[in-house]
Amino acid sequence: MSQTHRKEGGLIDQDKTLTFTFNGQILRGYEGDTLASALLANNKRLVGRSFKYHRPRGIVTVGSEEPNAIMEIGSGAHKEPNTRATVTQLYNGLEANSQNHRGPLGFDLMAITDFFSPMLSAGFYYKTFMWPKAFWEKIYEPAIRNSAGLGILSKEPDPDTYDKGFRYCDILIIGTGASGLSAALTAASSGAKVILADEDFLMGGRLNSGTAKVNDIKGSEWAKSAVEKLSAMDNVTLMSDTTIFGVYDHGIYGALENRSSESRADSKKPRQVNWRIYAKRSILCAGAIERSIAFGNNDRPGIMLAGAVRAYINRFAVATGNKVSVYTNNDDGWQTAKDLRSKGVKVVAVIDSRSISPVMGIQGAEIFMGTDVVDTKGRRALKSIKLSNGKSIDTDSLAVSGGWNPNLHLTCHHRGIPKWNEEIASFIPDESTPPGMSVAGRAKGTMALSDAMKEGHDLGASVASDLGYEAADLKAASTPSVAYHVVANWGVPSGKNRAWVDFQNDVTAKDVRLANQEGFKSVEHVKRYTTLGMATDQGKTANVLGIGIMAENMGQTMEETGTTIFRPPYSPVAVGAFAGRRRGMEFYPTRYTPSHKWSEEQGAVFVEVGMWYRSQWFPQPGETHWRQSVDREVLKTRASVGICDVTTLGKIDIKGSDVSEFLNKVYVNAFAKLPVGKTRYGLMLREDGMAMDDGTTARLAEDHFVMTTTTANAVSVYRHLQFCHQVLWPDLDVHMISVTEQYAQYAVAGPNSRNLLQKIVDPEHDISNEAFPFMGAGAITVCGGIPARLFRISFSGELAYEIAVPTRYGDALMRAMMEAGEEFDVVPYGTEALGVMRIEKGHAAGPELNGQTSAHDLGMGGMVSGKKDFIGYKLGQREELLRNDRMQMVGFKPVNKDDLVEKGHSMAGSHLLGLREEATTHNDQGWISSSIYSPMLGCYIGLGFIKDGLNRKGEFVRAVDLVRNSDIEVEICSPHFYDPEGGRLRV
Amino acid sequence: MIINHPLLGPRDSEEFVYLGSTDLINRPTNWEEEASAEDFYQYQYIRENIAGDHQELWYHEQGDQSWLVVTRNTLTHEIKKVELAQDVSRAMGRGK
CATH class of the missing domain: 3.50.50.60 (FAD/NAD(P)-binding domain)
Structure with missing residues (x-):
């Protein structure tokens, strides 16, 4: 089909033809066109259906303020709904589809909603569909959502x-x-x-x-x-x-x-x-931005803003009709008539609501001064308009100017x-x-x-x-001075015919008046009640008109009425643009541990832990279930020796003459007398007395300490320490830096851990039990002079060490230790086995340090010093935090060892109830926070919280999991399931 | 927002972590007294909700890790002054 409405010239390249489709029909436009100008060139006036009433709508503007011509552009995953045709630059192959209609655009099945419009006036949501109550969620809301609306998402990931x-x-x-x-x-x-x-x-x-x-x-x-x-x-x-x-x-x-x-x-x-x-x-x-005038049926396709009509003819060489009429309340509207005429477009009438003399003569046009348009005809496109003087004019394009809003x-x-x-x-x-x-x-x-x-x-x-710059002495550009005269015209009484104010949200002048009548007197309330200006265009063409109607209706001035304001974004911004490259794996940086490559070679399964990827377990040939791998890793570690990458733990290097005093202020337990060459477990509280983090701190020299934190809190603990130093105690001689990424650190655990390490630690360092006892710490060298730090600490409960080397040696150290450990049948273990062993030993971790537990709740009340001030001391002593009927951490084991074994799931998340109590919130006594299958005990075990737990050991309760449908009897016990005396640590 | 760091010059607020009012500097020192429970309670929980100039603590986490005292108008976001928290804390009499 040819471009029936295209004229000569314009700021487009009429030698470069572009092909595009609209609702499947192949059309042509030119380089420099927008989708809107190309559609108009092809005489496509009906381009969409309105939001609420499914009224036929056409292009109204020439810019980003467009309320009607919003379309789906592209197809498949590339499809973008709600795109304004007026700002979409035309390109070869552009696919555009109109939205918000069922069936073809010209015969929308949902157009029936227009007949029900009396039911759908302002506030209809609040008035109708109120009864019966149950219908709202199931019938009314889905039906309304289905019929009203914007474009449809592709529901596929955005490929752009x-x-x-x-x-x-x-x-x-x-x-x-x-x-x-x-x-x-x-x-x-x-x-x-x-x-x-x-x-x-x-x-x-x-x-x-x-x-x-x-x-x-x-x-x-x-x-x-x-x-x-x-x-x-x-x-x-x-x-x-x-x-x-x-x-x-x-x-x-x-x-x-x-x-x-x-x-x-x-x-x-x-x-x-x-x-x-x-x-x-x-x-x-x-x-x-130009505004419209509210007259009856002012929303028919073919009724556009006058400035837009002018832009289409001048810039795009497109006539919006063959018989154009202009309706204005200001001088600028006349310019449109004049430009159309000079391009050879027939102008049939100029209607000006002002009772003044005609601004200029327009050849061939009837001029009506002090006259208004009161109604229009034409179902899918404008056919005629009716004036306030009773006259009817045949016209296929009406250019309306209600004035310009800055x-x-x-x-x-x-x-x-x-x-x-x-x-x-x-x-x-x-x-x-x-x-x-x-x-x-x-x-x-x-x-x-x-x-x-x-x-x-x-x-x-x-x-x-x-700003301190001096502009050159330039002459301002000169242009003929043209005055702008306007007399506000918000619209004329339109009787039964609806006069539209906000095209995108289908708000009429009557809706605004109705809101006033129902008591909404503030402009902000009218906006929200009618949804005026609340569509994606933020009412760029509608707001001032709506406020004008409201002022007129309430008999007050515009100053008294006031205005709503705009907020970002100026025009809609795709969420993808805010996400940028941060999608999928690029959502945040991927951090690998130093043994990652080696672990990959072993076929490790990885898990995201905070910002890190850690080995979860290392499957061996023949193992078909993760439990087989994890059980093996635990059993072999406890029987001989295992190695786990613990680099992700936070490490903070602290130096200065006041560090021990500083540590005293941040840990609940005493650190002042920690000797050089020793490490100590420490618990930190928040100022409100709740546990914040735990870890170990070693003293490497009189004035040099190394602290470890949990993986999750590495950043926040460091921030907290900086706060304590810089803000609370600025004169303490303390200097610290996070070295989490500077050191690779491995746990070497099991009865043969010392034998293994002795093969790689340089011989001048004696790491025998006597020379390097439990909780020893010190600087050593390994593999012939590589600097390392050794800590005799244990999370597993075995004779164990943690060894740290500069990160660049991390991969090499892992390989060296695995080779050295071959004779001991060494096994690498992942985070699952690590978790199993810590629960067997009853160590609290993330699920227990949940921000609601005090030292007392965790069974560590005895560690809390009363002889010093530290963060969390005073508020931690509040009576409520020391009560015994608080939730306290204890261990739980099933009465019947086989319970859950067949089901294959742990007790984690189960709630604790009395033996004969119904599973209700009222009867809830606590919960299981961590639970695993213990290969050492041959059953599931758990850590959890129960009221007065420390005094209830030996009592039987039920662990009930309504989600996984299990209900078993468990015994409250010490959380230290394995080697409670700790003998294995000290050999 | 842009925070004019006293050592590093203007930096985007994205580089910082916000904590709260500089009331947090005045941590009570009378912990041995029975009555200090009330002081610590005030220190931890009670804040003025200021509409106007507010002195607050920001931490330059993605930068030099200094804690700053920023005087910001909570109505306009205008920042009138930026100081090192360390200096403010010392001036308020805090030391070791």
């Missing part, structure tokens, strides 16, 4: 790439229309670093849409030459197709750059870049409240713009082009001067 970027400048200029370019020319001439951003892919703003002359050449030509001049300057960065979507604190601006054309050619390139721009100052030159969206992002300006009958920014932001041109309410350009010109120089 998104990126983030950072830019810095002295002056950010937002908008590249007449005032923006004028500001840029003077600002850039000063040498200041300038970034120029515009949401359009073609810079020039409304100069591209009009016929105004600048410096005696076409405005669009002047804009083009200004852009060329600016792009040749080193201190200027031009960002077209880039929307400044948010103004954040201290000169930080969010900018979304669209790079779709690049990413279509190369899928590895980002489709969008989310820039963070740091600007010392900004100049907002975002222009103005585009002050971004000035509101720090709660700036716009103020009413009677002269232009709109809101303008007041002094409460975000710090550092200045406004020029129509965005400020300066409507005449010549004044707007002069304002931009002067502001560019003065902002540069504020």
Whole structure:
């Protein structure tokens, strides 16, 4: 099909034809078109169905404020719903589909909702569907959700790439229309670093849409030459197709750059870049957005804003109809009629609601002054309009101008409240713009082009001067002065016919009046009750009109009525752009332990632990279930020797003459007298008395200590220590640094651990039981001079060591130890076996240190010193925290050893109940926090919390798991299941 | 937000971790007295909810690991002053 509505010229390349589809139909447009202009060129007027009533709708605007023409672009996983056709640059192969209709667009089965519209007025959610109550969730809500709505997601992972970027400048200029370019020319001439951003892919703003002359050449030509001049300057960065979507604190601006054309050619390139721009100052030159007038049936396809009609004919060489009429309340509407005429488009009528003399003559058009449009006809496209004087006019395109609203969206992002300006009958920014932001041109309410350009010109120089730059003595561009006169017209009584205010959310003038009638008097309440301005366009074309109707209805002024404000983002931003590259495995950095490569070679199964990947277990040939691997690793470690990578534990190196005093302040137990060459277990509390973390600290020299923390709290404990030092006790001679990643550390556990280590520790270091007893610590060398630290500590309960070497030797040490251990049948073990052995020994870990447990609850009350002040001491002594009927940590073992063995799951998560009590919340006595199968005891065991647990050992209760449907009898016991005397540690 | 670090110059607030009011500097020292329970309770839990200039602790975790005292207006986010917490703490009489 040919482009029936295309004319000659325009800022498009009519030699470059592009092919696209709309609802499956193949259509053609030109390079430089938007999807909207190409659709209009092909006489596609019906492009979608409205949100609530499924009314036929067409394109209304030419920019990002578009409420109607939102579409699904692309197909399959690439499909993006709710895309505005007016800002989508046309490309070869573009697939567009209209949304929100069932069946074909021209015959939407859901259009029946329009007949029920009396039921669906403002607040219908709160009034209807109230009864019967049970129907809401099952019938009403799904039905409403199904019928109302926007586009449909592909529900597949987004195959496109998104990126983030950072830019810095002295002056950010937002908008590249007449005032923006004028500001840029003077600002850039000063040498200041300038970034120029515009949401359009073609810079020039409304100069591209009009016929105004600048410096005696076409405005669009002047804009083009200004852009060329600016792009040749080193201190200027031009960002077209880039929307400044948010103004954040201290000169930080969010900018979304669209790079779709690049990413279509190369899928590895980002489709969008989310820039963070740091600007010392900004100049907002975002222009103005036109508003409609509320008259009966003002939403038919073919009824558009007058400025948009003008842009389509001038910039895109597209006539929006064959018989166009104009309805305006201001001078600017006449310009549309004039431009259409000069392009040879027939203008049938100009209707002006003002009772003044005609602004100009329009050849061939009937002129009606002091007249309004009151109704329209045409189901799927406009056919005729009816005037207040009773006359009917046949027309297929009505250009409406209700006046222009300064585009002050971004000035509101720090709660700036716009103020009413009677002269232009709109809101303008007041002094409460975000710090550092200045406004020029129509965005400020300066409507005449010549004044707007002069304002931009002067502001560019003065902002540069504020920053210490001096602008060159440039002459402001000259343009004929054209006055702008407007008389507010919010609409005319439309009787039964609905007059639309917010097209995207289907809000009518009647809805606004109804809200007032029902007692909603504040503009903020009316907004929320009617949903006016709450759609994805944030009511860019609707809000001022709605407020005008409300003011008129309530008999008050616009000042009294006030306005709602805008918030980021200026226009919708895809979640993918905020995520950037942080998706899937790139969500956060992947950290591997030093033995990772070796473990991979062994076929280890890995598990994410905090930010780390750790070996979970090491399957051997013939093992078909993880339990087989884990049981073997435990049994062999306890029988001979096993090795586990424990690098992920936090390690903090602390030096200074006051470290022991410092440790005394952060641990519950005493550290002042810890001798050199010894290590000690320590428990840290939060100031509120709850357990925060535990670990060991070794004293390597008089003034040198090494602390370990749990893997999960490595970062927060270090932060806490820095707080304690810098904020609470700044004069203590303490210096610390996290060395978690600087040392590879391995646990070597089991009766043969010393025999193994003796083979790699250099002979001058005596590690015999006498020379290096339990809880010994010291610097040694291994494998012929490699520096290492050895700690005789045990998490497994066996004779055990932890050995640390600089990370670069970690892989080599693992291999050396495995080789040395061959004669002892050494086994590597993973986090599961580590967990089994710690539960067998009754050591508390993450599930027990859950932020709600005190030292007393954990059975460590005896460790708490009463002779010193430490973080958490005083509040930990509160009566409530010392009560015995608190949940206390104890062990649990099944009365019948075979329980759960066949089911194959542990007691973890089970709740504890009395023997004959019903499983209700009321009877709940506690829970199992950690549970595993113990190969040493031959049954499942668990750690858990139960009221007064420490005094109830030997008592029987039930462990009930309603999720996995198990209910077994267990005995409350000591948490130390294995070698409770600790004899194995000290051999 | 941008925090003007006294040693490192302007840094994005993303690099920092927020803690709370500088009330946390005034940790009671009278722990041996029976009555100090109330002081510690006040210290741990009771805060003014300030609408205006608020002195607060920020930690430069992705930077030099210094704790800072930032004076920030809670209504406008304007930052009027940034100091090293160590200096503030000393000036308030804290030492060892």
